[in-house]
Amino acid sequence: MPFFNALFNKKKKIKDYYNKGAVIVDVRTETEFMQGAIPNTLNYPLQTLNQHINNIKKLNKPVITCCASGVRSGIASKLLKQKGVDCINGGGWLSLSKKLEF
Template sequence: MDINQLIADGAKILDVRSEAEFNEGHIEGSVNISVNEIQSRIEEVKQLGSPLIVCCLSGGRAGVAKALIEAAGVKQVYNAGGWESLL
């Protein structure tokens, strides 16, 4: 799947790094919900819609978040890896 095309088509970007990491730099328009908060904020995540592009620093936490989000029933969740790859 072409992540850039998904973004161009309006997909939301979910950055699952900590708030401090997010504040040091992030993709404009992305939403920050730490991977540690995904389960407790899953309704908020679902409201972002799909497709949903998940990123973090290197892709590890995004992979965990992707699995949690998919387990909650959200379809079309993509791990973009590190957020800087989306610049």
């Protein structure tokens, strides 16, 4: 049961972030993003994320990162946390959209 508890807690934490007004940052490439995305999501590809950190900080909101599978968003989340951004890895954008009921 610990595995299912961890999944439930992660989903709850993501929803809590979103309910606090979190911004979703999709770190897939622009081409991937154009093939489908969560509404009102910012697209800052992982390769260019460092160039957008100040813009993200200016939003003064928590951030949920996402990508195709959760790998790049995990890297992005770690980077943003190191830069002082309140951030959580939302994983793949399709599963995140289901968690947030889009």
